[in-house]
Amino acid sequence: MAGIYIHIPFCKTKCHYCDFYKSTDFASRPDFLAALMLEIKARKSELNQEAIESIYFGGGTPSVLKVAEIDRILTQLYQCYRVSDDAEVTVECNPDDLSREFLEALKASSVNRLSIGTQSFNNQDLKSMNRRHSAQQAISAVQLAQETGFSNISIDLIYGLPNQSLEAWRDNVQQAIALKVQHISAYHLTYHEGTVFYDYLKNGKIKELPDELSFNQFKLLKQELEKAGFEHYEISNFAQPGLYSRHNRAYWERKCYLGFGPSAHSFDLKTRRWNVSSLRKYLQAFEHNTPYWENEILSQQDQYNDYVITSLRTQWGISDSYLKQNFSGRFYDHFMIEIEPFLKSGHLKLHNGAYCLNTEGLFISDKIMEQVLFVED
Numbered sequence: 001m002a003g004i005y006i007h008i009p010f011c012k013t014k015c016h017y018c019d020f021y022k023s024t025d026f027a028s029r030p031d032f033l034a035a036l037m038l039e040i041k042a043r044k045s046e047l048n049q050e051a052i053e054s055i056y057f058g059g060g061t062p063s064v065l066k067v068a069e070i071d072r073i074l075t076q077l078y079q080c081y082r083v084s085d086d087a088e089v090t091v092e093c094n095p096d097d098l099s100r101e102f103l104e105a106l107k108a109s110s111v112n113r114l115s116i117g118t119q120s121f122n123n124q125d126l127k128s129m130n131r132r133h134s135a136q137q138a139i140s141a142v143q144l145a146q147e148t149g150f151s152n153i154s155i156d157l158i159y160g161l162p163n164q165s166l167e168a169w170r171d172n173v174q175q176a177i178a179l180k181v182q183h184i185s186a187y188h189l190t191y192h193e194g195t196v197f198y199d200y201l202k203n204g205k206i207k208e209l210p211d212e213l214s215f216n217q218f219k220l221l222k223q224e225l226e227k228a229g230f231e232h233y234e235i236s237n238f239a240q241p242g243l244y245s246r247h248n249r250a251y252w253e254r255k256c257y258l259g260f261g262p263s264a265h266s267f268d269l270k271t272r273r274w275n276v277s278s279l280r281k282y283l284q285a286f287e288h289n290t291p292y293w294e295n296e297i298l299s300q301q302d303q304y305n306d307y308v309i310t311s312l313r314t315q316w317g318i319s320d321s322y323l324k325q326n327f328s329g330r331f332y333d334h335f336m337i338e339i340e341p342f343l344k345s346g347h348l349k350l351h352n353g354a355y356c357l358n359t360e361g362l363f364i365s366d367k368i369m370e371q372v373l374f375v376e377d
């Protein structure tokens, strides 16, 4: 079982928090699509005809494509790979792109899951993030998608925003619940270098939320969504029973995946590969038939670190037997020494043979991760 990720590197405008690779220059869109088709075909032997269980269009903004373009990409994928009949096919969408016409055409294609970037249901937040839509537009977009017949919808929210009160965040969470979607991804704001928010923070124009308020927002999110029947299956991801994102799970369960398009990553259990994060260089490489990626063969240390990174923040945790089987010796010993204080403090618990974080542990998971990762002196 394997997954496919396609990076659509275009956005109409740039949001103030976002450091995903994107370009606002749409002129090269036909060239990009042509190169993408070539990449999909050129790599068709890489998965050895393994069954594809999930296809994910991410970005950038995949919903700036015409449905006919999404269909063209899918047809190419179906021709080159063995896609399962019941594969999860997700398209990330921005609310302002979701017209009835677009949604109806998408519903008629093999796309069966939408991930809609609502981000917030507060107009002031949306404006400060430089989003292109209002709260009402975000709500209407989700409702329209439901009316069109989409029954597997995820929405994205961001919390921990500058000046965001607990009450304002509660309103957001309540609005998200009221939409009756199947999946919610809620991310704490990260300040990435190179973004407008990062510069504002450095210039003192905005301030990070105090940790205590951030933690209270996280607790409220977890409590309210669990009350509404969602399962908290990864630090930032909540699903109605069984409706996890297959795409996300493929990363955490260490399945092979192929990533197409600029900046997309691929993984085949032994090698990590990343395409160049530049549309210009990606296109030039296809023109001159030169490499557009770099790769790295994973050492045992990399594999241990990867396993810890991908498992620690999920509800399934870090399996003791998997660690013992695959990383016995210095990596396993390192792990056992480093987790000791967190087991004592209760942040980490051994449950059904796996080390899992409690709510506070999840909130401080960056700190715990720093300790358990193996870094050569």
Ligand SMILES: C[S@@+](CC[C@H](N)C(=O)[O-])C[C@H]1O[C@@H](n2cnc3c(N)ncnc32)[C@H](O)[C@@H]1O
Binding pocket: 017, 018, 019, 020, 058, 059, 060, 061, 062, 092, 093, 094, 095, 116, 117, 118, 119, 156, 157, 158, 187, 188, 189, 190, 191, 192
């Ligand atoms: C590829 S991005 C956006 C997809 C789509 N273009 C959109 O804007 O809705 C996926 C999600 O990552 C989250 N995200 C991006 N940058 C973030 C940041 N700095 N902090 C927290 N969440 C972030 C947002 O919720 C976003 O919807």
Ligand code: SF4
Binding pocket: 010, 011, 012, 013, 014, 015, 018, 019, 020, 022, 059, 060, 061, 094, 117
């Ligand atoms: S959040 Fe989405 S729309 Fe905004 S810049 Fe990032 S990828 Fe583009």
